[in-house]
Amino acid sequence: MPTPIITLTHVSRTFNVKRHLIKAVDDVSLTIEEGEIVCLVGESGCGKTTTGKMIAGLLPPSAGTIAFRGQPLNQMTREDFRKYRLSVQMVHQDPYASLNPTHTIYDIIAAPLRHHQFTRSDAETRARVRELLTLVDLTPPDDFLDKFPHQLSGGQRQRVSIARALTVQPSFIVADEAVSMVDVSIRIGLLNLLTRFRDQFGMSFLFITHDLALAKYFAWEGRIGVMYLGRLVELAPARDLVARPQHPYTQVLLSAIPEADPQVTRHKPRIELRSMDVPSLLRLPSGCAFHPRCPRFIGEVCERVVPELAQANNALVACHLIK
Amino acid sequence: MLPTLAVHNLTIEYAARRGAVQAVRNVTFDVRRGEVLSLIGESGSGKTTFGLGVMRLLPTTARIRHGTLIYRRDQASEPVDVLKLNGRALREFRWKQVAMVFQSALNSFNPVLRISDQFADTARAHGYLQGNHLAQRAAQLFERVRLDPERVWRAFPHELSGGMRQRVMIALALLLEPRLLILDEPTTALDVLTQRNIMDVLKELRHQLDFALLFISHDLSLAADIADRVATMYAGKIVEIGDVFTIFQSPRHPYTLGLIRAVPTLTGDRKDLTSIPGSPPDLIDLPTGCKFHPRCPLADARCRREEPELEDLGNGHQVACWNWGIA
Numbered sequence: 231m232p233t234p235i236i237t238l239t240h241v242s243r244t245f246n247v248k249r250h251l252i253k254a255v256d257d258v259s260l261t262i263e264e265g266e267i268v269c270l271v272g273e274s275g276c277g278k279t280t281t282g283k284m285i286a287g288l289l290p291p292s293a294g295t296i297a298f299r300g301q302p303l304n305q306m307t308r309e310d311f312r313k314y315r316l317s318v319q320m321v322h323q324d325p326y327a328s329l330n331p332t333h334t335i336y337d338i339i340a341a342p343l344r345h346h347q348f349t350r351s352d353a354e355t356r357a358r359v360r361e362l363l364t365l366v367d368l369t370p371p372d373d374f375l376d377k378f379p380h381q382l383s384g385g386q387r388q389r390v391s392i393a394r395a396l397t398v399q400p401s402f403i404v405a406d407e408a409v410s411m412v413d414v415s416i417r418i419g420l421l422n423l424l425t426r427f428r429d430q431f432g433m434s435f436l437f438i439t440h441d442l443a444l445a446k447y448f449a450w451e452g453r454i455g456v457m458y459l460g461r462l463v464e465l466a467p468a469r470d471l472v473a474r475p476q477h478p479y480t481q482v483l484l485s486a487i488p489e490a491d492p493q494v495t496r497h498k499p500r501i502e503l504r505s506m507d508v509p510s511l512l513r514l515p516s517g518c519a520f521h522p523r524c525p526r527f528i529g530e531v532c533e534r535v536v537p538e539l540a541q542a543n544n545a546l547v548a549c550h551l552i553k
Numbered sequence: 554m555l556p557t558l559a560v561h562n563l564t565i566e567y568a569a570r571r572g573a574v575q576a577v578r579n580v581t582f583d584v585r586r587g588e589v590l591s592l593i594g595e596s597g598s599g600k601t602t603f604g605l606g607v608m609r610l611l612p613t614t615a616r617i618r619h620g621t622l623i624y625r626r627d628q629a630s631e632p633v634d635v636l637k638l639n640g641r642a643l644r645e646f647r648w649k650q651v652a653m654v655f656q657s658a659l660n661s662f663n664p665v666l667r668i669s670d671q672f673a674d675t676a677r678a679h680g681y682l683q684g685n686h687l688a689q690r691a692a693q694l695f696e697r698v699r700l701d702p703e704r705v706w707r708a709f710p711h712e713l714s715g716g717m718r719q720r721v722m723i724a725l726a727l728l729l730e731p732r733l734l735i736l737d738e739p740t741t742a743l744d745v746l747t748q749r750n751i752m753d754v755l756k757e758l759r760h761q762l763d764f765a766l767l768f769i770s771h772d773l774s775l776a777a778d779i780a781d782r783v784a785t786m787y788a789g790k791i792v793e794i795g796d797v798f799t800i801f802q803s804p805r806h807p808y809t810l811g812l813i814r815a816v817p818t819l820t821g822d823r824k825d826l827t828s829i830p831g832s833p834p835d836l837i838d839l840p841t842g843c844k845f846h847p848r849c850p851l852a853d854a855r856c857r858r859e860e861p862e863l864e865d866l867g868n869g870h871q872v873a874c875w876n877w878g879i880a
Binding site: 385 | 772778780798827
């Protein structure tokens with residue numbers, strides 16, 4: 231078997247918030263193959279962004295190891311870690327906040343090229359910036375070089391963010407809600423752009439989103455992982471996860487999502503939760519963290535024992551119902 | 554039957570250094586008694602400006618160029634010319650007749666006041682119930698929005714979750730029994746399960762109480778879920794309006810069709826999706842003719858020249874497109 235590009239082994243991350251210990255990510259194991267797209271979905275506070283930041287090397291795990299092409303990050307030399315940080319790039323949610331408003335588009339894209347010495351002369355830099363803008367469909371590139379971020383639409387700004395991430399020729403991109411803030415009509419265009427990079431350059435993606443329909447569209451041949459209160463509760467091929475969810479939480483989520491078709495959405499079978507209260511990360515429920523809300527709660531075992539991810543058909547599911 | 558709100562030729566602009574931002578352009582439609590009308594469109598299409606215009610809450614840079622808004626509480630009541638209201642009459646109109654819930658409920662509350670005090674403030678401003686009577690009325694409303702009155706009444710806003718705050722805000726909006734409730738992206742910042750809960754609460758409320766709902770959202774699936782009728786807005790104009798089933802099953806405006814095709818669904822196939830090329834127009838420097846023509850697959854010479862007005866296709870379905878016949 232080829233070495234996965236990213237391997238997470240029992241990764242946890244805690245934060246100290248006002249003298250309380252918060253477990254943002256708890257014992258997550260996950261591998262991402264070269265050229266694979268994995269989407270992480272879940273509600274706010276489930277740990278998906280923290281997981282993304284750890285993979286991007288922006289945040290060290292509190293426990294467990296993350297390996298890049300088989301090499302653990304915490305055993306890397308300074309030089310290897312620097313190279314790793316270039317290989318893994320992050321695209322953030324808010325294209326209004328992630329670009330420096332006083333820099334032109336040219337400056338924004340040229341800076342990393344020069345800093346990391348990907349280009350050696352002004353002429354070369356200029357040519358490469360043009361090439362990158364063309365790659366993200368900002369054409370003709372000369373129309374954009376001297377513009378400032380505020381002169382571009384949200385979608386165009388997000389394309390600039392993507393072009394900037396591509397300057398250092400990454401092999402892995404962590405996209406955190408990267409299309410959530412752009413208009414509905416142009417989201418698909420952005421996702422298709424990212425898919426094209428996968429097809430052309432063999433790039434791998436961790437795509438973090440709260441939108442399961444979007445995750446299914448983007449992952450398609452890849453996998454979706456569902457997180458709940460810091461733990462990975464289900465991991466399955468994208469279309470299987472949506473068509474045949476196995477974890478009760480995934481089932482509840484899918485039943486709650488409205489669909490853009492009045493016939494479908496009004497006749498969707500609804501699964502009711504046992505409780506609407508979202509537990510606080512400060513006081514996580516014992517055993518399976520979903521048990522106080524779980525519609526398929528089966529008793530004491532759920533309150534006492536944390537279920538491990540177990541193979542169920544072609545998925546991994548962390549639930550006591552799965553034998 | 555006379556509508557709750559009749560909007561006629563409403564045009565709202567914002568003053569900007571580069572020129573006038575044409576946020577709402579010649580909008581004409583009715584909000585019918587007791588219906589849920591969903592206003593859909595992308596950011597910058599004028600949805601929120603329209604809602605603020607109805608509430609007369611526009612910022613000082615905005616100007617209502619022309620148009621009328623006629624509100625009728627009941628069939629028998631005198632029509633109110635909303636744009637002519639001033640002073641006391643305007644304050645009474647807001648909240649007693651029309652109430653609005655904004656996207657971010659946290660920012661809608663005073664952080665240092667308990668929920669009970671915020672209700673008391675609103676009630677006092679309108680000479681409504683006080684003390685125990687107010688608490689009882691609030692408790693009824695909390696139960697209608699599935700909140701525990703004990704938990705909520707004495708709480709500070711920060712002690713409540715986002716979904717709870719939004720439901721408190723809906724209860725507060727309904728306190729004075731308005732006949733029109735405007736919800737502007739009420740679930741946008743909320744999680745899926747919380748959103749589901751709010752949508753279910755809204756559906757229950759409209760069967761229990763008598764009010765019309767103007768539901769503003771960029772999310773088509775929420776419109777599909779709750780609306781009786783849907784109006785699509787593009788560049789400040791209503792480009793299509795009709796029954797929710799008609800709009801989703803046989804949209805006639807290329808923009809509505811484009812929006813529906815651009816949203817991934819859980820059951821849909823990948824190849825059915827296409828995005829709309831280009832981006833929304835600059836509202837200061839609008840394209841000539843139909844404002845959608847630079848992005849439209851059906852655009853021809855006439856579309857570049859003349860802007861189409863809403864045309865009646867029967868059954869209350871209206872569309873503003875020269876080429877609706879081939880859409």
